[in-house]
Amino acid sequence: MxxxxxxxxxxxxxxxxxxxxxxxxxxxxxxxxxAWPKLTIDRLIAEFPDGQLAIEDDGKLVGIALSVRVxxxxxxxxxxxxxxxxxxxxxxxxxxxxxIYGLDVLIAPDYRGYRLGRRLYEARKxxxxxxNLQAILAGGRIPHYHKYADELSPTEYINEVARKEIHDPIxxxxxxxxxxxxxxxxxxxxxxxxxxxxxTLLEWNNILYEPADAVINWRKQEIRVxxxxxxxxxxxxxxxxxxxxxxxxxxxxxxxSDFAVLPELFNTPLMGLTNQSDQIEAIRFLAGFTExxxxxxxxxxxxxxxxxxxxxxxxxxxxxxxxxxxYLCHRDGSIDRQPKLHITPQERDDWIIQGGxxxxxxxxxxxxxxxxxxxxxxxxxxxxxxxxxxxxxxxVPFWTDTKNGYLRVRHCAQARAIxxxxxxxxxxxxxxxxxxxxxxxxxxxxxxxSPSDFAFPHDAVMSESTPNTEMLMFSDLDLRKLKVVRxxxxxxxxxxxxxxxxxxxxRDWSLKTAD
Numbered sequence: 001m002x003x004x005x006x007x008x009x010x011x012x013x014x015x016x017x018x019x020x021x022x023x024x025x026x027x028x029x030x031x032x033x034x035a036w037p038k039l040t041i042d043r044l045i046a047e048f049p050d051g052q053l054a055i056e057d058d059g060k061l062v063g064i065a066l067s068v069r070v071x072x073x074x075x076x077x078x079x080x081x082x083x084x085x086x087x088x089x090x091x092x093x094x095x096x097x098x099x100i101y102g103l104d105v106l107i108a109p110d111y112r113g114y115r116l117g118r119r120l121y122e123a124r125k126x127x128x129x130x131x132n133l134q135a136i137l138a139g140g141r142i143p144h145y146h147k148y149a150d151e152l153s154p155t156e157y158i159n160e161v162a163r164k165e166i167h168d169p170i171x172x173x174x175x176x177x178x179x180x181x182x183x184x185x186x187x188x189x190x191x192x193x194x195x196x197x198x199x200t201l202l203e204w205n206n207i208l209y210e211p212a213d214a215v216i217n218w219r220k221q222e223i224r225v226x227x228x229x230x231x232x233x234x235x236x237x238x239x240x241x242x243x244x245x246x247x248x249x250x251x252x253x254x255x256x257s258d259f260a261v262l263p264e265l266f267n268t269p270l271m272g273l274t275n276q277s278d279q280i281e282a283i284r285f286l287a288g289f290t291e292x293x294x295x296x297x298x299x300x301x302x303x304x305x306x307x308x309x310x311x312x313x314x315x316x317x318x319x320x321x322x323x324x325x326x327y328l329c330h331r332d333g334s335i336d337r338q339p340k341l342h343i344t345p346q347e348r349d350d351w352i353i354q355g356g357x358x359x360x361x362x363x364x365x366x367x368x369x370x371x372x373x374x375x376x377x378x379x380x381x382x383x384x385x386x387x388x389x390x391x392x393x394x395x396v397p398f399w400t401d402t403k404n405g406y407l408r409v410r411h412c413a414q415a416r417a418i419x420x421x422x423x424x425x426x427x428x429x430x431x432x433x434x435x436x437x438x439x440x441x442x443x444x445x446x447x448x449x450s451p452s453d454f455a456f457p458h459d460a461v462m463s464e465s466t467p468n469t470e471m472l473m474f475s476d477l478d479l480r481k482l483k484v485v486r487x488x489x490x491x492x493x494x495x496x497x498x499x500x501x502x503x504x505x506x507r508d509w510s511l512k513t514a515d
Contacts, residue, residue: 006057006114007057007058008055008056008057008062008116009055009056009057010053010054010055010119010120010123011053011054011056012045012049012050012052012053012054013041013045013052013053013054013064013066014045015038015041015042015045017054017061018038018041018042020060020061021035021041021054021061021064022034022035022038023035024061024062024063024064024106024108025064025104025106027108027109028106028107028108028109029106031194032189032191032192033191036066036089036091037088037089039088039089039090040089040090040091041066043090043091043093044066044068044091044093047068047093047095048067048068048069048093048095050127050130050131051066051067051068051069051100051124051127052064052065052066052067053065053067053120053123053124053127055107055116055119055120057111061108062107062108062110062111062116063105063106063107063108063111063116063117063119063120064104064105064106064120065102065104065105065120065121065123065124066102066103066104066105067100067101067102067103067124067127067136068084068091068092068093068094068097068100068101068103069093069094069095069096069097069098069099069100069101069133070084070094070097070099070100070101070137071094071097071098071099072097072098072099072134072135072137075099075101075137076099076135076137076182076201076203077183078183078185078186079139079185079188080185080187080188080189081139081188081189081199084101084103091103097133098133098134099133099134099135099136099137100124100127100128100133100135100136100137101136101137101138102124102136102137102138105117105120105121117173118177121177124136125204125206128204128206129206129208132206132208132209132210133206133209134205134206134209134211135203135204135205135206135209136179136203136204136206137182137201137202137203138174138179138201138202138203139185139188139189139199139200139201139202140170140171140174140179140199140200140201140202141170141189141192141194141195141199142154142157142158142161142168142170142171142195142198142199142200143168143169143170143192143194143195144166144167144168144169144194145157145168145194145195145196145198146193146194146195146196148160148166149196154184154196154198155184158171158181158184158200161175162175162181171200174200174202177204178204178488179202179203179204180202180203180204181200181201181202182200182201182202182203183200183201184198184199184200184201185198185199185200185201186198205487207483207484207486207487207488208480208483208484220258220365220366220367220479221478221479221480222476222477222478222479222480223258223259223366223367223393223476223477223479224255224256224257224258224259224474224475224476224477225257225258225259225261225393225425225448225474225475225476225477226252226255226257226259226260226261226472226473226474227260227261227425227427227446227448227465227472227473227474227475228248228252228260228261228262228263228427228472229263229427229428229429229430229444229446229465229469229470229471229472229473230262230263230266230311230428230429230430230470231429231430231431231470232266232268232269232429232430232431232432232433232439232442233269233431233433234269234272234433234435234436235269235270235272235273237273238270238289238292238293241267241269241270241293242293242296245262245266245296245297245300246296246300248260248472249297249300249301249304249306249308250304251472252306252472252474253304253305253306255474257306257474258306258307258364258365258366259306259307259308259309259366259369259393259395259425260306260307260308260309261308261309261311261395261397261425261427262308262309262310262311262397262427263311263397263398263399263427263428263429263444264311264312264324264326264373264374264397264398264399264428264429265311265312265313265314265324265399265429266311266312266313266397266429267286267289267293267311267313268286268314268436268438268439269433269436269439270285270286270289271283271285271286271436271437271439272433272435272436273285276436276437279350279351279437279438280351280352282437283314283322283351283353284316284322286313286314287313287314287315287316287322288316289313290313290314290315290316290325293310293313294310294313294327294329294335297310297327297329298329298333298335300329301329301330301331301333302331302332302333304331305331306331307328307329307330307331307364307365307366308328308329309326309327309328309371309395309397309427310326310327310328310329311326311397311427312324312325312326312327312340312373312397313325313327314351314353315339317354321352321354322351322352322353322354323339323340323353323354323355323356324339324340324343324347324353324373325337325338325339325340325356326338326339326340326371326373326395326397328362328364328369328371330364330365331365332365336360336362337358338356338358338359338360338362338370338371338372338373339355339356339357339358339373340353340355340356340373340374340375340376341355341356341357341359341376341379341382342355342375342376342378342379343355343375344374344375346438350438359382359385359386359506361386361389361390361391367392367393367477367479368389368390368391368392368393369391369392369393369394369395370383370386370389370391370393370394370395371394371395371396371397372386372394372395372396373396373397373398374396374397374398374399374400374409376396377394377396377398377409377412377413377416377424377426378408378409378412380412380415380416380419381504383416383419383420383422384419384420384504385504385506386420387420387421387422387494388504391420391422392422392423392479392482393422393423393424393425393477394413394416394417394420394422394423394424394425395424395425395427396409396413396424396425396426396427397427397428398426398427398428398444399428399429399442400428400442400443400444401440401441401442401443402441402443403443405443406428406443406444406445409426409428410426410445410447413426413447413449414449414460414461416449417449417450417451417452417460418449418451418452418460418493419493420493420494421451421482421485421486421489421492421493421494422451422482423448423449423450423462423477423482424448424449425446425447425448425449425475426446426447426448426449427444427446428442428443428444428445428446429442429444430442430443430444430467430468430469430470431468431470442468443467443468444465444467444468445464445465445466445467445468446464446465446473447461447462447463447464447465447473448461448462448463448464448473448475448477449461449462450462450477451482451485451489453485453489453490453491454490455481455484455485456481456485462475462477463475
């Protein structure tokens with residue numbers, strides 16, 4: 001068969017295909033009884049038309065895939081092939097089934113070598129995704145087992161095939177199409193002498209599957225983020241700062257964004273309202289406004305129907321110490337808190353700010369998010385702890401004064417996106433306020449980074465702002481792509497970690513004094 005002469009088309013099977021289907025099945029299944037009766041095929045087409053697939057070449061049927069819907073709990077456990085069959089060889093299709101059971105995939109002998117079976121498998125996966133079904137199950141024959149039955153148990157044979165030390169025409173093909181062996185099925189098809197009656201229960205999981213309760217409690221899968229590249233300037237009052245914040249929140253919400261992000265310590269110009277001869281007193285003066293900012297920004301989140309990552313602000317704790325804290329103001333009115341854990345020498349020496357002790361992933365109506373303030377993103381352990389809690393988006397409010405300082409944050413943030421297979425949003429401030437101590441100059445280019453794989457931009461940069469310019473930056477993020485890359489990407493960083501060699505845990509601070 002010349003490849004140039006092929007004119008292939010994949011479509012759903014119809015009743016009129018039966019004569020060709022019978023010829024094909026009789027040829028391929030001559031050792032196990034040949035074709036299904038026409039009544040069986042007609043019932044499959046009538047009850048589950050999406051699951052019956054055909055490949056034709058210029059009108060000639062050259063490949064088919066037959067399927068039924070089944071209950072996952074029932075057929076993911078021990079069963080026999082006869083459990084799928086009713087009277088008069090009618091295959092039992094469950095119209096309410098939450099999984100697909102693959103019955104047959106076969107290719108005409110003259111058309112083997114063109115990977116047509118793979119096309120049918122991919123089409124079946126598309127059906128599974130489109131119908132929001134949990135998985136594809138299949139009882140897979142192991143037709144070469146009879147050659148090794150005297151020396152290998154069925155389990156040993158399956159392991160040898162998985163290690164590619166033995167080739168089995170069915171099992172090797174299934175494994176190459178992302179199916180996993182779930183269990184060994186005994187007496188699955190007793191008349192299958194080549195397999196000695198054994199089969200493998202194979203499973204492909206639909207990682208995009210949403211159970212019925214999750215569909216009811218629906219959470220967005222496509223979200224929009226708006227970052228505010230904030231201009232540091234002198235402000236005459238708290239009201240003026242809040243007025244500027246609300247202006248930007250209003251603008252971002254007009255674009256139906258799910259998140260608005262502010263930079264680290266965006267309100268520090270308010271230190272200019274007090275005597276700066278004592279920097280410690282000046283920063284405590286700034287901390288006195290934090291509660292009001294929290295209340296007002298939370299009001300904006302509710303009023304403008306947007307989640308706001310309120311950059312970070314200086315907070316005076318109940319212990320009298322100062323902390324650099326980011327607040328996540330949800331549009332339902334709730335507020336979450338994430339302190340900065342690693343404090344820079346300047347913060348520690350000039351402002352005596354202390355490092356916090358908590359790290360959390362926050363559940364929102366638009367994904368699971370984490371926040372690392374500036375310097376914290378340079379410590380990869382933190383984002384890995386968050387990734388282990390299924391974080392989708394990491395927000396990094398930052399404040400850097402030089403380009404090399406900014407590039408430390410940027411390069412580390414992009415590494416976090418790649419190694420943790422998540423989105424990372426970095427948002428900084430620009431400009432200069434020479435009249436205020438420690439606010440001399442700012443450098444920023446706010447950006448959104450993605451994992452580095454085919455579903456994302458070639459440079460893994462979703463969007464970025466113009467450097468050192470006050471502006472808004474938007475980016476649309478598809479959370480479903482994260483599920484795909486984590487499970488089916490070119491590389492799967494999180495899945496491939498050698499947890500047999502190392503692990504990472506968050507220290508229980510209640511045991512701190514006992515260490």
